[in-house]
Amino acid sequence: MREVAALAGVSLKTVSRVINAEPGVSAELATRVSAAIERLDYRHNLQASSLRRVDGKSATIGVILEDIANPFSSTLHRAIENVAVKRGVLVLAGSLEEDAARERELVSAFASRRVDGLVIMPASHDHSYLLNERKAGTALVFVDRPPSFLDADTVLTDNLGGARRGIQHLLAHGHRRIAYVGDLQSIVTAALRYQGYREELDAHHLPLDPDLVRLDLRGTEPAEAETTKLLALRPAPTAIFAAQNLLTIGVFRALRRLGLHHKVALVGFDDFLLADLLDPGITVIAQDPAAMGTAAAELLFSRLDGDRSPTVHRIIPTRLIARGSGEIGP
Amino acid sequence: MREVAALAGVSLKTVSRVINAEPGVSAELATRVSAAIERLDYRHNLQASSLRRVDGKSATIGVILEDIANPFSSTLHRAIENVAVKRGVLVLAGSLEEDAARERELVSAFASRRVDGLVIMPASHDHSYLLNERKAGTALVFVDRPPSFLDADTVLTDNLGGARRGIQHLLAHGHRRIAYVGDLQSIVTAALRYQGYREELDAHHLPLDPDLVRLDLRGTEPAEAETTKLLALRPAPTAIFAAQNLLTIGVFRALRRLGLHHKVALVGFDDFLLADLLDPGITVIAQDPAAMGTAAAELLFSRLDGDRSPTVHRIIPTRLIARGSGEIGP
DNA sequence: TGCTATTTTGACAACGTTGTCATCCCGGCA
DNA sequence: TGCCGGGATGACAACGTTGTCAAAATAGCA
Missing domain, CATH: 3.40.50.2300 (Response regulator)
Structure with a gap:
């Protein structure tokens, strides 16, 4: 970014403004900065960005499924991806294989990477450990199976x-x-x-x-x-x-x-x-499963958008x- | 981390040392720090960590597939996950649907998040744009389909x-x-x-x-x-x-x-x-597909481990x- | 023209962590 | 006793970015 600023002959902050499409940059400087970005093939560093940002959003969510290769899970995963794509959000996924310990490991690994939200198809039977994640601002949605000892949004099959x-x-x-x-x-x-x-x-x-x-x-x-x-x-x-x-x-x-x-x-x-x-x-x-994934993702994003209404429990009908x-x- | 240091009565650096299991911390301080981490439910911030680290590794890789819900892709995805799990590496995945433009978007989104490596089942027919990623140190492996205008490791079906x-x-x-x-x-x-x-x-x-x-x-x-x-x-x-x-x-x-x-x-x-x-x-x-995923992941990690030998082209036999x-x- | 209001721009600190290097403490040895 | 070596510990800068706020440039008006 420093190089971009130097090439365009502006300050770091102005480059940052152009990248984030903030208002108040003259058209001339904006094009100069854009050209410099193009020329240097500069890649914005989202990690540093979300570190400094006040909301700390990483534009990444985590999905924890039974097994990402099983058709039910992968269809659900795909439906979540479809919703996420529209918002420029990327999806991290992991498989549980009915292993409660692995569930905690994955949550912890996702938390380290500061995901904005988690969609979980749980294997464990005590989710009180997730209270801390929620307190840290991570949105939580359970799919297919409800949480235990925790009140959270859920999307279940009937x-x-x-x-x-x-x-x-x-x-x-x-x-x-x-x-x-x-x-x-x-x-x-x-x-x-x-x-x-x-x-x-x-x-x-x-x-x-x-x-x-x-x-x-x-x-x-x-x-x-x-x-x-x-x-x-x-x-x-x-x-x-x-x-x-x-x-x-x-x-x-x-x-x-x-x-x-x-x-x-x-x-x-x-x-x-x-x-x-x-x-x-x-x-x-x-x-x-596609409807479940879509519902879960939409619920998750509405929470990330600041929806603070009481927890929602959606039942997806069968046919x-x-x-x-x-x-x-x- | 500051709070942890304060509670344990040590400096930030000592906490960092304990977290990264660096040698040269007395047993007494180490346990005091661990206790403080436990008590405050502290979560290490991998983003900040990889920002500062000299190797800049994010312990995350990206996987770009035709469609994560299709059985071939999802089996491959799962095999990659299995290899990654052993190294504590998480997997970001995205679907292409034969869309070359989407391929570039995904690569760019992954690059912003500083993935250490990429496994790609490509849809586009010109991969010279990936030269910059490679120059930036991102490992690249192509699966199922070979790259064009780029020499990179590949794992293909016969x-x-x-x-x-x-x-x-x-x-x-x-x-x-x-x-x-x-x-x-x-x-x-x-x-x-x-x-x-x-x-x-x-x-x-x-x-x-x-x-x-x-x-x-x-x-x-x-x-x-x-x-x-x-x-x-x-x-x-x-x-x-x-x-x-x-x-x-x-x-x-x-x-x-x-x-x-x-x-x-x-x-x-x-x-x-x-x-x-x-x-x-x-x-x-x-x-x-499972063998292909495993081979691709192993190739990727060997590159991340510093293997600089000439590009490898593996052909997985059919049955x-x-x-x-x-x-x-x- | 001179003043204020507004817009554009940049300097600097801060985010949470780790690398570097200096300091401190202790034991060992002459 | 005094000095040295080595291990433990911490102070501080730096990673790449954005928030804050002040300065500079411009526009608007009497």
């Missing part, structure tokens, strides 16, 4: 309602023995989906058969194995509700292997690519997409 | 060899009329794959039938439409090589709609989730995964 909708769909097609294949109950969203299952059965005065419930499964393989066992029961379930992406795929694999994919109904929670190309197409309760597997009768 | 391998596979199964469905020829990788198709036909002394070649298609729908037209030809192709992910899906959709998915052979370039669950399973030439669709005879 897990309970979505699960109920799925079960209701199977009930409407005449099923009475509906198995439930679910993820780790320690994950709040998984617990809510299971609650939806129970509530919907209850609303129809149907008993809950513990034999038909398989919880705490992670990934396709356990789901495939448990499904095989479920289908060996007598009487066997006539329909299966898979409460997560990979579980749905595991269940489908088992059904196909047993030649039951046109006999046993299947509804999955969370859509996945190519679900429509399978035979039968898989009926799902689709979440909307039932019927593709065949959920419409098989008992 | 596009030409992979395509040849796919065509060879179809030839080995007796096919002679093999259609080619390809992406924008302005994308270097797409052009190389098409070259592989021609070379392999040529190696077998087979003529190239222009009617069987459909180029510059983007996404599933154009691929589906062109496939429909291809299959209406007389004589029709007995096999189709789809040179990209989404194109493969489009081709498969068309085959299924026409009831030809067990009659016409299909080999796709680039693997995709659930390709094995379709009927028939889709035979693909799989790229290895043919036979799943059924490519083994259908003519």
Whole structure:
């Protein structure tokens, strides 16, 4: 910057004014400075700038996700990026892999870099440690899962309602023995989906058969194995509700292997690519990660713009997409 | 930091020494400082730190990808993150969407934030503008696509060899009329794959039938439409090589709609989730985005560690995964 | 013309940290 | 006892920028 000022024959401050488009610089000097910037290929140092600035904004936000490579997370990430781009804000991202310690590390690493805000899909179960960040002026928005011991803006999927909708769909097609294949109950969203299952059965005065419930499964393989066992029961379930992406795929694999994919109904929670190309197409309760990301980013930026209203809790609705597997009768 | 120093009753410099684990601080003072840091919940300001430091490292790298939500890009992104995490380096990411102007914007935004290095999957066709970044000490690695007018480290898929391998596979199964469905020829990788198709036909002394070649298609729908037209030809192709992910899906959709998915052979370039669950399973030439990301990140960090050897060009091999669709005879 | 009001410009300090160098203290040795 | 060496500690400047405020230039008006 010193070189630019020297070349343009002005003071440092005037260069700073031109860069930040502050008013009160004559047109002549402004063009001279711009030319010098161009000629020297000068790059503004945002770190030094935000160090001195009174608001200390770094024009950078942090995003903490379960796994940036998983489609749900990466779609969410992209939606956040889309909102951020419009404001010239850059996005730092990190993956958690259900590791609560990593969550704190990432928050700390982001805090060191003075991000303006954080979007968090949490893995830990105590977020009181974030109070200090907030006190330091960092905006916080939780997505997909709510915070614990901390009141903060959240954007969640309608897990309970979505699960109920799925079960209701199977009930409407005449099923009475509906198995439930679910993820780790320690994950709040998984617990809510299971609650939806129970509530919907209850609303129809149907008993809950513990034999038909398989919880705490992670990934396709356990789901495939448990499904095989479920289908060996007598009487066997006539329909299966898979409460997560990979579980749905595991269940489908088992059904196909047993030649039951046109006999046993299947509804999955969370859509996945190519679900429509399978035979039968898989009926799902689709979440909307893009809408969640957009909502989270907009919430975050409205806070950064100074919105001090009470915390907001947005629920993004789910959508039932019927593709065949959920419409098989008992 | 001033407060910490005051509370611990030491100078600023001593606090700095403790934070950076510099030698020559007595154990007693070190614990006193650590306690003060803990008590005040002090956060080190990396921006100020890297401003003053002689090497100016920000412990942050930038990654520029086609679209952080697309599985290829996000797997690559994740692999880079995995390497970066081990060094306490954070990753900024941005999406290009084939927009050359956006590429320059992102580079400039990253440069303002003084990233230590950049991994780029480029969209533009002139990278001489990056010379200045490199002069400023930013390490550069290109992935998936090579730079133009700039000599820099690259990590590429073996596009030409992979395509040849796919065509060879179809030839080995007796096919002679093999259609080619390809992406924008302005994308270097797409052009190389098409070259592989021609070379392999040529190696077998087979003529190239222009009617069987459909180029510059983007996404599933154009691929589906062109496939429909291809299959209406007389004589029709007995096999189709789809040179990209989404194109493969489009081709498969068309085959299924026409009831030809067990009659016409299909080999796709680039693997995709659930390709094995379709009927028939889709035979693909799989790229290895995780290996590419890892290689790119390791290359980048070795440069940051001071490796000044000549530029490296790594080619990541592809792998043919036979799943059924490519083994259908003519 | 002489004065004030307004705009343009620049000098300087400050942001939070680290590099440099000087000072202090202690033990060891002649 | 006096001196020296070496480790611990701190004072101060500097990194690249912007906020503050004063000075200079210009415009407006009687």
